[in-house]
Amino acid sequence: MAQELNYWLTTTQIPTPPAQPLPEFVDVAIIGAGFTGLSAALALAKRGLKVIVLESETIGWGASSRNGGMVLTGLKLGVNKLISMYGRDLSRRMYAASLETIDTVERIVTEEKIDCNFARTGHLEVACKKAHFDDYSRQVEVIAREFNHPLRVVPRNELRSEIGSDIYFGGMVDEASAGLNPARYVAGLASAALRAGVAIAEQTRVTAVRKASYQGQPLLRVLTPRGTLWTQNVFIGTSGYTGAAIRALQKKIIPIGSYIIATEVLPDALARELSPRNRQIYDSKNYLYYCRLTPDNRMLFGGRAAFFPETFKTIRKSAELLRRGMIEVYPQLRDAKVEYLWGGTLDFCFDMMPHAGKIEGIYFALGYAGHGVAMATWQGQRMAEWMVDGKADNPFAEIPFPGAPLGLYNGRPWFLPLAGAYYKVLDWIS
Ligand SMILES: Cc1cc2nc3c(=O)[nH]c(=O)nc-3n(C[C@H](O)[C@H](O)[C@H](O)COP(=O)(O)OP(=O)(O)OC[C@H]3O[C@@H](n4cnc5c(N)ncnc54)[C@H](O)[C@@H]3O)c2cc1C
Numbered sequence: 006m007a008q009e010l011n012y013w014l015t016t017t018q019i020p021t022p023p024a025q026p027l028p029e030f031v032d033v034a035i036i037g038a039g040f041t042g043l044s045a046a047l048a049l050a051k052r053g054l055k056v057i058v059l060e061s062e063t064i065g066w067g068a069s070s071r072n073g074g075m076v077l078t079g080l081k082l083g084v085n086k087l088i089s090m091y092g093r094d095l096s097r098r099m100y101a102a103s104l105e106t107i108d109t110v111e112r113i114v115t116e117e118k119i120d121c122n123f124a125r126t127g128h129l130e131v132a133c134k135k136a137h138f139d140d141y142s143r144q145v146e147v148i149a150r151e152f153n154h155p156l157r158v159v160p161r162n163e164l165r166s167e168i169g170s171d172i173y174f175g176g177m178v179d180e181a182s183a184g185l186n187p188a189r190y191v192a193g194l195a196s197a198a199l200r201a202g203v204a205i206a207e208q209t210r211v212t213a214v215r216k217a218s219y220q221g222q223p224l225l226r227v228l229t230p231r232g233t234l235w236t237q238n239v240f241i242g243t244s245g246y247t248g249a250a251i252r253a254l255q256k257k258i259i260p261i262g263s264y265i266i267a268t269e270v271l272p273d274a275l276a277r278e279l280s281p282r283n284r285q286i287y288d289s290k291n292y293l294y295y296c297r298l299t300p301d302n303r304m305l306f307g308g309r310a311a312f313f314p315e316t317f318k319t320i321r322k323s324a325e326l327l328r329r330g331m332i333e334v335y336p337q338l339r340d341a342k343v344e345y346l347w348g349g350t351l352d353f354c355f356d357m358m359p360h361a362g363k364i365e366g367i368y369f370a371l372g373y374a375g376h377g378v379a380m381a382t383w384q385g386q387r388m389a390e391w392m393v394d395g396k397a398d399n400p401f402a403e404i405p406f407p408g409a410p411l412g413l414y415n416g417r418p419w420f421l422p423l424a425g426a427y428y429k430v431l432d433w434i435s
Contacts, residue, residue, distance in 0.1 A: 009320055010300065011071055013188035013343035019064050020195050022205040027232050030219070031057045031204075033392060034227045036211045036250070039069035040054040040377065041242030041370055043194040044113070044385025045392075050201035052393045053278075058203060059229060061210035067246050071349030072306050072378060073265065073295055075285035076110050076183035077128055078154075079103050081357045081374035084147050090356075091104065091404060093151065098400040100152040106379035107181055109386055114185070119193030121185045122300045128182035129284040131164070131173040137289040138175035144175065154181070168286060169278040170334050184285050184297055187378060194382075206231070211250045214239050214367055218223040225366070238392050241369040241384065242376065245350030253364050256370060257408050259353045264323035266306035266331065267345040268338060276302040279335055284378035294330050304338060308332040311345040320348045351375055355407045361388060368392060370401075 033041040033049050036061035049056045060066065080087065080103055088096045107125075114123045132138035138161070145156045159167055159176040167176055195205065209229050217226040219235045227234050241251060245260040269382055271279070280286065280298050287295035294308040324346035332339050354360055354372035359380055361370035368391065370384035384401070391397045 007346065008345060009317070010345050011188070011266075011347040012303065013070060013074070014187055014395060015185060015345075016335065017189045017192050019070070019188065019192045020199065021154045021209060022064070022199060025204065025206070027206060027209070027229070027234050028055075028057060028204065030235045031055045032236065033057075033216060033238045034059060034211075034225075034234060034339075035232060035242060037067065037238045037242035037244070037246070038064045038195065038205055038207070038391060039067045039242060039244065040101070040194065040269075040381035041385045042240070043191065043198050044204060045240050045242065045389045046203040046385075047113070047117075047188045047194065047198045047201055047203075048386045048389035049392065050203045054393065056198075056203045057234070058198070059211050059227070060207050061246075064195045064205060064218075066379065068244055068349045068351065069191040069263070069381070070188040071264075071347060072187045072227045072377065073285070073297060073305060074187040074286075075295065075297065076107055076123070076185055076379045077127065077285065078107060078179050078181050079374050079376070080359070082123045084144055084151070084425060088147075088151065095400055097152060100148075100154070100403075102383065102400055103376075103380070104154060104181060107183055110183070110190075110379050111156035111195070113382065114190070115316045116192060117197040118195070119190060121187075121189035121193055123190075124185055124187040124283075125181070125183045126283045126285060127178055127180040129167050129176050129178050129282075129286045131170075131176045131286065132289050133173065134289070135174050141175065141177040151262070154179075158350055163319060166281055167284060169337065170282060170303060170308060172334060176393055178284070180346045182285055182354070185262055185378070186300065187396060190378075213250055214391060216366060218296065219417070236336065240388055242371070242381070243281060244371045244373065244381070244412060245352035247268065247352070247371065250261070250366070251369075254340045254371075257360075257406060258355055259355070261309065261351045261353050262319055262323070262348055262349040263375070265305060265346070265352050266343045267306075267323050268304045269342040269344050271298075271302045271304060271341065273292070273302065275337060277306075277391045279304060279337065287347070294327075294334065295322075296331070297336070303344070304331065304341065306334075320346055323348060352377070356404075358404060359401045360404070360406045361399050361404070362397075 032054040
């Protein structure tokens with residue numbers, strides 16, 4: 006059986022920051038050393054601020070080193086739903102931001118010389134049902150008209166030029182998306198932040214943030230088991246790992262497990278057959294599969310095989326389900342050895358939208374719903390500008406941030422088995 010190990014982590018060395026005592030005072034304390042926190046830290050340090058990133062585990066330990074590395078345009082919510090919920094203007098700004106997120110990643114990778122295999126390979130969504138495929142033409146038309154962004158429909162009889170599978174009803178391609186190696190990217194972001202003067206404190210869990218007075222000034226006091234520090238601003242980038250330190254936020258985030266397997270290195274010809282254009286691929290189900298080739302030609306195949314966040318048991322169970330799923334999609338991989346399996350936690354909000362803003366005087370950005378590689382990076386940069394300039398230019402801060410229906414949620418996702426069953430039924434009937 007495969008090793009329970011994240012393949013990406015075997016391709017890089019995550020930097021180890023120097024161990025130092027916590028400073029007494031910083032301009033900004035950031036919670037979480039993933040894409041969100043490190044991107045913000047880098048931007049803030051470049052504007053001359055004294056910044057510390059507090060991470061309960063190690064750099065990139067959360068979803069940022071565990072994901073599929075798909076740098077995706079668009080939002081989780083469909084475009085028609087987006088417009089009906091938020092109106093044209095706000096939807097246009099949100100969609101434009103989703104396109105800008107890819108440029109932001111590309112700019113940082115170039116400026117900071119991050120060797121992470123960033124490549125504009127485009128993404129391909131494949132339709133699991135005829136009705137899903139029919140909807141692609143409508144979506145392409147709306148996205149071109151309302152958001153001035155070109156996508157392309159691929160009919161079933163041409164799909165072999167995009168994917169080596171015959172089970173789908175057609176596809177939709179967006180050339181603007183990209184792929185990268187997420188562990189190398191998060192390692193590169195951390196190195197860039199350290200070079201810019203950011204302090205990163207690993208093994209430092211924030212247990213609470215309190216408003217308090219420091220030498221007569223109203224400031225925030227950040228509590229950790231290693232001691233406390235004072236700061237003007239706190240920024241939370243804890244995504245699916247948001248805990249009880251900020252209860253108001255924890256209650257708005259649903260942590261959902263996502264799992265990945267990676268095969269042995271495949272021969273070139275087979276790899277090209279499976280993904281002729283090296284796309285970032287995902288399907289149209291709620292309980293979706295996503296897949297791509299790694300730069301060394303492994304098939305990386307992921308999905309929400311179990312809804313619960315990762316444990317030894319859910320990872321093992323999911324790996325078996327994913328292997329079966331992979332063979333359904335790609336019978337050519339029947340004999341391919343699965344060499345790696347791992348899992349991580351996604352952050353969903355109740356409206357499936359990203360959210361950013363201030364809660365109880367503390368800045369935050371999260372809720373990326375599986376689109377976080379690009380969006381988390383962008384949010385980090387945008388939130389840094391907000392903290393420095395005092396002006397929010399962020400459409401995701403302008404939308405309502407709903408909690409659980411009837412308030413029936415205290416941060417423990419007791420309803421996940423029900424939600425999992427609900428989405429399975431939905432995939433069956435819709
Ligand atoms: C298996 C998987 C596949 C995915 N695939 C894709 C993909 O292909 N494309 C895409 O766009 N998105 C994908 N995502 C989502 C994407 O990885 C995330 O949205 C993104 O990494 C979130 O980054 P982040 O920095 O906000 O959070 P994270 O990287 O999760 O980091 C949060 C950090 O906060 C720390 N933390 C939490 N609480 C505290 C505390 N109290 N004190 C100190 N530290 C704390 C945690 O230890 C953690 O390291 C995937 C996610 C998973 C799990």
